[in-house]
Amino acid sequence: MSRVLRIFNISTGWLGELGRSTLFLLRILANLPRLFLKPRLVVEQIYSVGVLSLLIVVVAGLFVGMVLALSGYRALADFGAENALGTSVALVVVRELGPVITGLLFAGRAGSALAAEIGLMKATDQLAGMEMMAVDPIKRIIAPRFLAGLIAMPLLTSIFCVMAIGAGGGYFIGVDVLGVDAAAYWNGIQSNIEFSRDILNIFLKSGVFGAIITWVAVYQGYHAPPTSEGVSRATTNTVVIASLAILGANLMLTAVLFSGH
Amino acid sequence: MTEHNASCDSRTTAAAAPTGNLVEVRNLHFRLGTRTIYSGVDIDIARGRITAIMGPSGTGKTTLLRLISGQWRAKSGTVLFDGHNVAKLSQRRLFAERKRMGMLFQSGALLTDLSVYDNVAFPLREHTKLPEQLIRDIVLMKLEAVGLRGARDLAPAQLSGGMARRVALARAIALDPEMIMYDEPFAGQDPISMGVLLRLIRRLNDILGLTSIVVSHDVKETLGIADYVYVISDGEVVDHGTPDDIRHSASEWVQQFITASADGPVPFHYADTPYDADLLGEGRQ
Numbered sequence: 001m002s003r004v005l006r007i008f009n010i011s012t013g014w015l016g017e018l019g020r021s022t023l024f025l026l027r028i029l030a031n032l033p034r035l036f037l038k039p040r041l042v043v044e045q046i047y048s049v050g051v052l053s054l055l056i057v058v059v060a061g062l063f064v065g066m067v068l069a070l071s072g073y074r075a076l077a078d079f080g081a082e083n084a085l086g087t088s089v090a091l092v093v094v095r096e097l098g099p100v101i102t103g104l105l106f107a108g109r110a111g112s113a114l115a116a117e118i119g120l121m122k123a124t125d126q127l128a129g130m131e132m133m134a135v136d137p138i139k140r141i142i143a144p145r146f147l148a149g150l151i152a153m154p155l156l157t158s159i160f161c162v163m164a165i166g167a168g169g170g171y172f173i174g175v176d177v178l179g180v181d182a183a184a185y186w187n188g189i190q191s192n193i194e195f196s197r198d199i200l201n202i203f204l205k206s207g208v209f210g211a212i213i214t215w216v217a218v219y220q221g222y223h224a225p226p227t228s229e230g231v232s233r234a235t236t237n238t239v240v241i242a243s244l245a246i247l248g249a250n251l252m253l254t255a256v257l258f259s260g261h
Numbered sequence: 262m263t264e265h266n267a268s269c270d271s272r273t274t275a276a277a278a279p280t281g282n283l284v285e286v287r288n289l290h291f292r293l294g295t296r297t298i299y300s301g302v303d304i305d306i307a308r309g310r311i312t313a314i315m316g317p318s319g320t321g322k323t324t325l326l327r328l329i330s331g332q333w334r335a336k337s338g339t340v341l342f343d344g345h346n347v348a349k350l351s352q353r354r355l356f357a358e359r360k361r362m363g364m365l366f367q368s369g370a371l372l373t374d375l376s377v378y379d380n381v382a383f384p385l386r387e388h389t390k391l392p393e394q395l396i397r398d399i400v401l402m403k404l405e406a407v408g409l410r411g412a413r414d415l416a417p418a419q420l421s422g423g424m425a426r427r428v429a430l431a432r433a434i435a436l437d438p439e440m441i442m443y444d445e446p447f448a449g450q451d452p453i454s455m456g457v458l459l460r461l462i463r464r465l466n467d468i469l470g471l472t473s474i475v476v477s478h479d480v481k482e483t484l485g486i487a488d489y490v491y492v493i494s495d496g497e498v499v500d501h502g503t504p505d506d507i508r509h510s511a512s513e514w515v516q517q518f519i520t521a522s523a524d525g526p527v528p529f530h531y532a533d534t535p536y537d538a539d540l541l542g543e544g545r546q
Binding site: 121124125130133141 | 292330332334352355359360362363364366367368370371372373383384387388429432
């Protein structure tokens with residue numbers, strides 16, 4: 001009986017948390033239109049979560065592209081289908097690995113930083129001080145960071161995909177190192193990647209992932225207990241919850257977007 | 262306690278009579294989790310005066326400031342700010358009232374990514390459409406008032422604890438509020454910073470015609486500048502009156518508090534079985 005009660009308590013705890021975080025998200029969304037009056041706040045945050053994440057995304061993109069080309073070439077060469085290397089690398093990157101890996105990196109780099117920053121602002125009374133100055137922290141601090149994440153993730157994912165497929169990544173290994181024909185590499189990509197299905201998929205998936213990551217990060221930071229342990233837990237929770245949520249959301253989105261192919 | 266409250270009420274009324282009260286707390290009950298913080302307190306903050314709230318650490322002094330400013334809302338009892346029940350205000354109305362209050366946090370609560378200048382300019386930029394030149398004049402005027410005009414380009418991390426509180430004070434008076442709440446302004450200050458803060462609180466209150474609430478457990482400093490004092494313990498007002506009334510309070514508890522005695526109504530030892538019984542193994546294991 002006590003076990004049933006415990007499961008019930010845990011379930012209601014999770015449901016309560018989901019409800020609170022949804023209400024928090026609605027408060028953020030209600031404040032987004034006002035940001036058009038103060039675009040500088042969003043631009044600063046795009047720099048912080050986007051530009052400062054560039055290095056890790058670019059390097060990861062290059063290495064993922066190279067590994068895909070290397071392993072893909074071996075598999076395709078067995079069937080004499082080396083010329084399909086461009087297609088295989090591009091499809092895997094554009095449809096799955098691009099948004100997912102960028103999302104995981106973004107959660108680790110920008111999500112954790114956001115949670116720690118907001119958690120520390122709370123612990124040092126900066127958020128309470130702002131409220132006492134009649135400034136709503138959701139409007140001034142949280143909403144700009146959420147919107148910045150929403151904008152930065154698709155851009156970072158696009159850069160990741162270009163790096164993985166292009167000159168430094170898959171192309172370098174496939175064409176320059178393994179000797180696949182350059183025209184065949186590009187031609188395969190051109191004829192098999194559709195704008196309406198694959199390119200828009202990058203933006204849709206990464207936009208959803210960006211929203212999930214920043215939502216989790218700002219919620220965890222804003223509700224972190226004002227102690228060093230609380231901030232540390234909020235940072236860890238952000239990376240764990242956001243990463244799992246991205247993987248789950250990716251499965252659902254792939255099932256919906258590519259069910260007919 | 263009822264008798265005590267009755268005598269206290271007559272003193273409060275007499276003290277507040279000339280100008281009326283800006284804040285009135287009535288029959289306030291408040292719990293934080295399972296812990297009772299307030300169990301029916303009445304407090305009046307008279308306009309134009311410095312009212313001190315004193316009591317040991319963890320007794321709920323800061324909580325009172327959070328309740329007055331509407332950061333937390335009491336389940337039972339009322340907190341009136343200029344006649345408005347703070348707990349019942351919508352966020353828009355509450356923010357409108359907060360523009361009339363300033364609060365000096367114990368940590369200073371300066372925004373760490375902004376310079377001293379931008380911190381003081383922050384409320385002006387958020388709430389007014391003043392041209393930048395005018396904002397500059399106001400910021401310099403406020404920083405001059407706290408003696409830190411020369412520190413305008415420093416980052417909060419470069420300030421000492423006392424300087425950070427003075428910058429926070431300049432920011433708190435940027436919008437010319439009617440009331441300022443000071444949360445433990447003297448905690449951890451060296452004697453020079455302490456003296457500066459004491460003079461600033463008194464001067465700002467008198468020159469700007471502010472109403473001040475000082476929450477503190479520093480007896481000498483607080484009794485030195487306050488016009489009226491409330492002493493709180495265990496969720497109740499133990500005594501209140503002018504600093505002289507408090508110095509000559511008949512309450513043993515108040516006497517222990519202001520004379521810093523180690524033992525008295527508040528025992529030195531945390532409640533437990535007798536020491537000798539514990540040594541003989543008869544206490545809890």
